[in-house]
Amino acid sequence: MAVYRETDGNIVREYLLREGMPVFRKQTERALVEIVPTKSYGTALFIDNELQLTEKDEYIYHEMLVHPCLTVSGSRKHICIIGGGDGCAARELLKWGDEVETITIIDWDSEVTTLFTRTYGWINSNSLTNPKVKVEHANIRELLHEQRSYDCILIDLLDPNLRQDGQIDLWYDCLFLAKHWIREDGAIVINGGGVTPWETDQLASFLDLTQKKLELPLHLYKTFVPSFGREWCYLLFHSTKKLSFEIKIKDLKYMSTNAWSHAYSNTWTPDYHKIFHLNA
Numbered sequence: 207m208a209v210y211r212e213t214d215g216n217i218v219r220e221y222l223l224r225e226g227m228p229v230f231r232k233q234t235e236r237a238l239v240e241i242v243p244t245k246s247y248g249t250a251l252f253i254d255n256e257l258q259l260t261e262k263d264e265y266i267y268h269e270m271l272v273h274p275c276l277t278v279s280g281s282r283k284h285i286c287i288i289g290g291g292d293g294c295a296a297r298e299l300l301k302w303g304d305e306v307e308t309i310t311i312i313d314w315d316s317e318v319t320t321l322f323t324r325t326y327g328w329i330n331s332n333s334l335t336n337p338k339v340k341v342e343h344a345n346i347r348e349l350l351h352e353q354r355s356y357d358c359i360l361i362d363l364l365d366p367n368l369r370q371d372g373q374i375d376l377w378y379d380c381l382f383l384a385k386h387w388i389r390e391d392g393a394i395v396i397n398g399g400g401v402t403p404w405e406t407d408q409l410a411s412f413l414d415l416t417q418k419k420l421e422l423p424l425h426l427y428k429t430f431v432p433s434f435g436r437e438w439c440y441l442l443f444h445s446t447k448k449l450s451f452e453i454k455i456k457d458l459k460y461m462s463t464n465a466w467s468h469a470y471s472n473t474w475t476p477d478y479h480k481i482f483h484l485n486a
Contacts, residue, residue, distance in 0.1 A: 207222055207223075208222070208223040208225075209221060209222055209223060210223060210229060210240075210242045210244065210252075212252065212255055212256070212257055213255060214256070214257075214435075217435075219435065221242065221244040221245075221246065221247070221250070222244065222245040222246065223242070223243055223244060223245065224243040224244070224245050227243035228243075229241070229242050229243070230242075232317065232321075234315055234317040234318065235315070235317070236314060236315040236317075236318075237253045237254045237315065237318075238253070238254050238255070239251070239252075239253055239315075239317070239318060239321065240252040240253075240255075241321075241326065244260065246262070246433075247260035247261065247262040247263065247432075247433045248260060248261030248262045249261040249326070249329065250433070251292060253318075253364075256364070256365075257433060257434065258292065259292060259294060259329075259433075260433040261329060262432075262433065263431060263432050263433050264294055264329070265294075265459045265460060266429060266430075266431050266432075266459075266460045267431050267434075267438060268294045268295050268297070268298050269298055269458055269459065269460050269461035270427075270429050270438075270440060270460070270461060270465075270469065271295060271298075271360060271362060271395060271397065271440060272295055272298035272299055272360065272395075273298065273453055273455060273458065273461045274395065274427070274440075274442055274449075274453075274461075274466060275358050275360060275393045275394070275395035275442060276299070276302060276305075276306075276358055276393070277451050277452075277453060277454070278393050278442070278444045278446060278449060278451060279357050279358045279391070279392050279393035279444070280357070280389075280390075280391030280392065281357040281389070281391070281392070282302060282305050282306055282357050282358055283305070283306065283307045283308070283357055284307060284308045284310075284355070284356050284357050285299055285306060285308070285309050285310070285356060285357060285358045285359070285360070286309075286310045286311075286312065286354070286356040286358070286359045286360070286387065287299075287309065287310070287311045287312070287359075287360045287362055288312050288346060288359065288360070288361045288362065288363060288380055288383070288384075289312075289313055289361065289362040289363040289364075289397075290311050290313060290360065290362040291311065291313035291315060291318040291319040291322065291341075292318070292322045292326075292329065292330060293311075293319070293322045293323070293327070293329070293330030293333045293334040293339075294329065294330045294333075295360055295362050296309050296311060296330065296333040296334065296336070296339050297330045297331045297333040299333075300331075300333055300336060300338065300339075301455050301457065301458075302455065306338065307338065308338055308340065309336075309338050309339045309340070310340050310342060310356075311334075311339065311340070311341045311342065312342045312344055312346060312349070313341065313342075313343065314343060314344060314345050314346075315343070316343040319334060319341050319343070322334060323335060346376075346379050346380060346383060347379050349383060350379060350382060350383065353386075354387045355387060355389050356387050356388060356389065356392065357389055357392045357393075358392055358393050358394070358395075359383075359384050359387060359388055359392070359393075359394045359395075360394075360395050361380055361384065361394070361395070361396040361397065362397055363376075363380070363397060365397065365398075365399030365400065366396075366397075366398060366399050366408070366409075366412040367399070367408055368408070368411050368412060368415065369408070377412075377415060377416075378419070381415070381416060381419035381420060382419070384420065385419060385420055385421070390445075391444075391445060392444075393442065393443065393444045394420065394422070394442070394443040394444075395440055395441065395442045395443075396416065396440065396441040396443075397438075397440065398412065398413075398426075398428075398438075398439035398440055398441045399412075399438070399439060400434060400435075400436045400437065400438055400439070401428060401436070401437055401438070401439045402436055402437070409439060412441075413426070413441070416441055416443070420443050422443040422444065422445060423443065423444065423445065423446065423447045424441060424442070424443055425441075425442040425443070425444065425449050425470065426439065426440070426441060426442075427439070427440050427442065427466075427469040427470040428440065428469055429460075429465070429468075429469045449470065451463075451466075453465075453466060
């Protein structure tokens with residue numbers, strides 16, 4: 207039986223492949239991109255051997271990334287996604303209809319966005335061809351001196367690990383842009399990566415960095431994503447110190463007011479509260 211093997215830190219996962227379905231591989235200028243036909247999760251995207259999304263449950267990650275951020279923001283007309291070249295976050299943003307006027311995606315790998323515009327556009331409901339969506343291919347370092355203004359900023363990049371080469375500089379640049387581009391009463395959300403009660407150092411150091419750089423109240427929440435194999439964490443920054451709201455968007459598969467309550471306050475154990483200094 208053919209398998210695809212992923213190395214995730216100290217964990218190795220094997221995914222059974224659908225018979226007769228080849229793995230698509232392309233080495234771009236930025237990374238090794240692989241589209242893997244798994245039996246359990248359907249079509250899956252791996253970049254440099256790290257799972258990014260799967261057909262069967264990516265909606266959990268992307269609904270949780272997008273909808274809390276837009277709900278708390280004072281406005282949601284103009285939105286920026288840093289990363290997000292697969293187009294799934296843009297798909298969720300478009301569910302807000304006329305409230306969203308423009309979506310700017312800044313992703314440095316044009317070959318990934320081309321792949322998810324053409325061959326795999328069905329995964330994101332062809333969001334990347336929507337007239338509201340503009341895709342920019344740029345290294346964010348090239349944009350540090352630009353003056354922009356957005357109501358919501360979504361940072362949908364690789365999982366934060368400040369011990370990896372280059373990540374400190376990357377996150378300094380991302381947080382600098384987010385701080386200077388966000389409008390008053392706007393909201394910022396960041397993919398915080400996986401979290402477990404016995405492995406918190408990586409996230410704790412990232413929380414410390416983001417809070418120092420953004421200087422806004424942090425609202426930490428998490429949910430379980432089956433294909434990721436653990437709970438996934440999100441960092442939401444907004445001027446409100448305590449969040450309480452209802453999700454009003456229809457046709458969501460996972461995100462709801464109850465799902466938000468569970469993710470934001472009900473699943474953080476006392477150990478997490480002590481380590482992350484949570485107030486939720």
